[in-house]
Amino acid sequence: MPFSFTEIEKSKSRVIAAAFAFLVVLYFAAVYIIAVLIRNYQSLAFFYADETIASSPLSPGESFFVLAIAVLLAAGHWLVTIHSLKDRVLGILKAQPPVPENTEERMFQNIVEELRVATGGAPMEAMVIPSLALNACAVSDGHSTPVIAVTKGILYKLNRSQIEAVVAHEAGHILRGDGAEAMIISSMFEIFGATLRAIRTGVESAMESSNDPWEMFPGRGSGRMLRLGRFPHVIIFILLIVLVIWIVHALSLLMRMFISREREYRADAVAARLTRNPLALAEALYIIAHKRHTLLDAADSLETIFIVNPQFSALDQGEGVFPDLFSTHPPVESRLDILLNMAHGMAGDLKTALQTLEGREEQERREREVLLPRDPQGLWLLQRPGEQGWSGPFKREEMARMEWLTPETLIRPQGLAEAFPLTQMAFYENKTTGQKTQPDVSKTCPACGEGLEFVMYERVRILTCRKCGGVLVGEDDIPVILHRKEHTFDERIQGMARTIRQEHPPGQTVSLPVLPSDRKSYCERCQPRGRNMRKCLFNRYYHVEIDKCMDCGRVWFDKDELDVMQCLYETWETEGKRPMM
Amino acid sequence: MMALWIVLGVLLVIAVWGIAVYNGLVQQRENVKNGWSQIDVQLKRRHDLIPNLVETAKGYLKHENKTLEDVIRARQMAVDARSLPDKQAAENMLTGTLRSLFAVTENYPELKANRQMMQLHEEITSTENKIAFARQYYNDEVNRYNASVQSFPDNAVAGAFKFEKMEFFQIEDPAEKKSPEVKF
Numbered sequence: 001m002p003f004s005f006t007e008i009e010k011s012k013s014r015v016i017a018a019a020f021a022f023l024v025v026l027y028f029a030a031v032y033i034i035a036v037l038i039r040n041y042q043s044l045a046f047f048y049a050d051e052t053i054a055s056s057p058l059s060p061g062e063s064f065f066v067l068a069i070a071v072l073l074a075a076g077h078w079l080v081t082i083h084s085l086k087d088r089v090l091g092i093l094k095a096q097p098p099v100p101e102n103t104e105e106r107m108f109q110n111i112v113e114e115l116r117v118a119t120g121g122a123p124m125e126a127m128v129i130p131s132l133a134l135n136a137c138a139v140s141d142g143h144s145t146p147v148i149a150v151t152k153g154i155l156y157k158l159n160r161s162q163i164e165a166v167v168a169h170e171a172g173h174i175l176r177g178d179g180a181e182a183m184i185i186s187s188m189f190e191i192f193g194a195t196l197r198a199i200r201t202g203v204e205s206a207m208e209s210s211n212d213p214w215e216m217f218p219g220r221g222s223g224r225m226l227r228l229g230r231f232p233h234v235i236i237f238i239l240l241i242v243l244v245i246w247i248v249h250a251l252s253l254l255m256r257m258f259i260s261r262e263r264e265y266r267a268d269a270v271a272a273r274l275t276r277n278p279l280a281l282a283e284a285l286y287i288i289a290h291k292r293h294t295l296l297d298a299a300d301s302l303e304t305i306f307i308v309n310p311q312f313s314a315l316d317q318g319e320g321v322f323p324d325l326f327s328t329h330p331p332v333e334s335r336l337d338i339l340l341n342m343a344h345g346m347a348g349d350l351k352t353a354l355q356t357l358e359g360r361e362e363q364e365r366r367e368r369e370v371l372l373p374r375d376p377q378g379l380w381l382l383q384r385p386g387e388q389g390w391s392g393p394f395k396r397e398e399m400a401r402m403e404w405l406t407p408e409t410l411i412r413p414q415g416l417a418e419a420f421p422l423t424q425m426a427f428y429e430n431k432t433t434g435q436k437t438q439p440d441v442s443k444t445c446p447a448c449g450e451g452l453e454f455v456m457y458e459r460v461r462i463l464t465c466r467k468c469g470g471v472l473v474g475e476d477d478i479p480v481i482l483h484r485k486e487h488t489f490d491e492r493i494q495g496m497a498r499t500i501r502q503e504h505p506p507g508q509t510v511s512l513p514v515l516p517s518d519r520k521s522y523c524e525r526c527q528p529r530g531r532n533m534r535k536c537l538f539n540r541y542y543h544v545e546i547d548k549c550m551d552c553g554r555v556w557f558d559k560d561e562l563d564v565m566q567c568l569y570e571t572w573e574t575e576g577k578r579p580m581m
Numbered sequence: 582m583m584a585l586w587i588v589l590g591v592l593l594v595i596a597v598w599g600i601a602v603y604n605g606l607v608q609q610r611e612n613v614k615n616g617w618s619q620i621d622v623q624l625k626r627r628h629d630l631i632p633n634l635v636e637t638a639k640g641y642l643k644h645e646n647k648t649l650e651d652v653i654r655a656r657q658m659a660v661d662a663r664s665l666p667d668k669q670a671a672e673n674m675l676t677g678t679l680r681s682l683f684a685v686t687e688n689y690p691e692l693k694a695n696r697q698m699m700q701l702h703e704e705i706t707s708t709e710n711k712i713a714f715a716r717q718y719y720n721d722e723v724n725r726y727n728a729s730v731q732s733f734p735d736n737a738v739a740g741a742f743k744f745e746k747m748e749f750f751q752i753e754d755p756a757e758k759k760s761p762e763v764k765f
Contacts, residue, residue, distance in 0.1 A: 103699070103703070106700070106703065110703065110704070110707035110710075113707070113711070114710045114711050114714055117619055117714045118714035118715075118717060118718055119718070120616060120619070120718050276717070398690050398694070402690055
């Protein structure tokens with residue numbers, strides 16, 4: 001029996017009630033212990049006298065009083081947690097409303113509205129996270145309008161149906177009510193963590209900034225510790241703080257028991273139902289899982305609200321009692337299996353299909369590009385085979401977008417009468433400039449295993465994969481390519497470069513966590529003896545994701561990444577700062 | 582005496598059940614109406630976007646008058662249609678003419694790259710998606726409603742209060758029925 005979205009009840013309040021009860025128990029235990037200690041305050045001397053604690057439990061009346069206090073504290077804690085939770089989380093993620101002038105963001109806004117129609121008008125808002133990583137989350141607190149936030153990386157790398165599937169998945173969380181659950185539970189101990197972190201930094205800065213007259217041992221770290229050794233109370237205090245922070249961290253891990261992995265499966269099901277297109281969601285999950293999906297600044301506790309766990313967690317890959325209890329996301333493979341089953345497909349096919357799809361578009365584009373004249377400024381006229389008139393004049397960039405071009409299309413330079421089919425362009429240019437190019441298909445692509453071939457790119461010889469569009473460039477060729485400016489960049493590449501600049505100011509040290517990927521990329525030259533290519537960011541200034549061969553130094557760029565790097569370089573150059581490579 | 586209480590109890594239970602079923606049917610019927618109005622809203626939005634589209638394209642598509650006229654005519658028919666079958670047929674035709682128009686613009690890269698055209702294209706694509714989703718939602722709700730109205734024992738309540746089956750909204754898209762072309 002198909003269910004109606006308007007009938008899905010909000011928030012399974014059982015989980016929330018259980019979490020609240022847990023909080024009350026916690027406070028009860030804490031207050032009880034404190035009350036017992038107060039009751040036997042003389043025994044506090046135990047610390048110095050090495051005696052066992054003389055404890056007498058409280059009477060029922062006193063216990064009830066303690067319980068009342070515990071409930072009050074828990075309620076206060078709860079209210080503080082919920083208060084402006086949504087805004088705080090959105091602040092951490094630096095989420096912004098979509099800008100209508102930006103094509104991708106406008107499309108995203110439209111997609112969210114489409115999903116609203118699909119659910120019969122459920123309230124939802126769209127927001128964009130300024131990061132090139134790929135991830136998405138639903139932010140709701142149970143009373144205000146829920147928000148679906150998506151990174152810019154998703155908007156650039158996924159196509160329309162895939163973005164729709166991701167948004168539908170998040171809408172599924174919102175509709176089922178478990179978006180609010182997850183957020184409240186994961187933020188519950190954030191208040192402790194934040195307070196304690198503040199205390200710790202306060203103590204640390206007090207220690208460091210002290211121009212105290214007791215400085216008997218001038219010097220750095222060791223001197224300070226020695227100095228502290230004269231004040232055992234301070235050390236104990238600090239140790240206690242560290243202990244409490246550790247306990248709070250353990251507790252927040254414990255809270256994850258309340259968050260079921262099943263949430264993700266259910267949201268996947270709702271997404272498939274909303275879009276009637278499980279394959280798109282499978283493609284989207286696959287792409288997200290195999291590209292960078294870590295939001296480097298997001299707080300640990302927020303991982304539950306994301307579609308793919310932003311922190312790499314080995315626990316996620318497992319099945320069984322322990323992972324089921326403590327992991328917040330199921331393994332991506334299982335999710336793919338289920339979705340592909342719905343779509344009557346197989347995981348192996350998915351990978352090939354995705355690469356073929358991307359590759360085919362890329363292949364068509366590169367076939368056209370190869371046929372076109374290399375000069376970006378020249379003007380040309382085109383004639384369709386069988387027609388009479390000439391259309392144009394067009395520049396190289398415009399011709400690259402024309403999907404109707406075929407190798408038989410006639411072309412001639414503006415102002416000259418000499419016309420020839422596009423296939424002869426290479427000969428024409430060789431005649432006029434005297435250069436030669438040769439295709440050479442003998443290598444294998446590190447990403448998809450297909451053949452690589454040499455092409456000339458900005459007058460540098462590089463290897464490119466016809467299927468997936470990636471390029472393999474020698475280490476020394478990169479500065480040359482960056483320096484030459486024969487290529488122009490469209491809106492999309494510029495947008496990606498801008499996002500990288502916003503996300504990380506250059507110079508900041510960031511490290512890319514190791515991504516679990518079934519892609520064992522070998523540099524084809526070093527393959528038999530060499531190591532896996534290492535996935536990392538290019539360097540401190542260029543936060544572009546690459547695979548680097550550690551043996552011969554060659555760098556593999558996926559489709560678009562080299563363009564983004566060039567765009568970054570040129571932008572910095574025009575601003576007068578050219579970061580060293 | 583005992584028997585009286587039992588009978589009263591049973592009647593009470595039946596009444597409570599009946600009320601619950603009635604309210605459920607009312608809710609479902611309202612959902613269906615909500616779905617219908619959504620479709621209407623999106624169709625109207627499409628009608629409103631088209632004049633702007635034609636204006637923008639006219640300057641570039643000087644030799645494609647027939648395509649533009651087809652669009653304008655189909656739009657007018659869709660706006661004027663009243664009965665459900667008429668509406669369905671008119672919207673169907675309008676979808677077809679729009680598709681031809683967008684196919685034609687492929688040959689005019691200047692038009693295709695025109696910023697306003699790109700925005701309109703996105704808006705119309707989005708509206709077409711919304712129409713599809715609204716139709717999907719409406720049909721899902723009609724499905725549930727029809728099933729409730731006809732299943733036993735709820736159909737007793739439905740019959741008593743004149744809840745009747747509703748029709749699905751079918752936009753037959755001839756293009757969807759053709760098998761996809763394989764390019765290259």
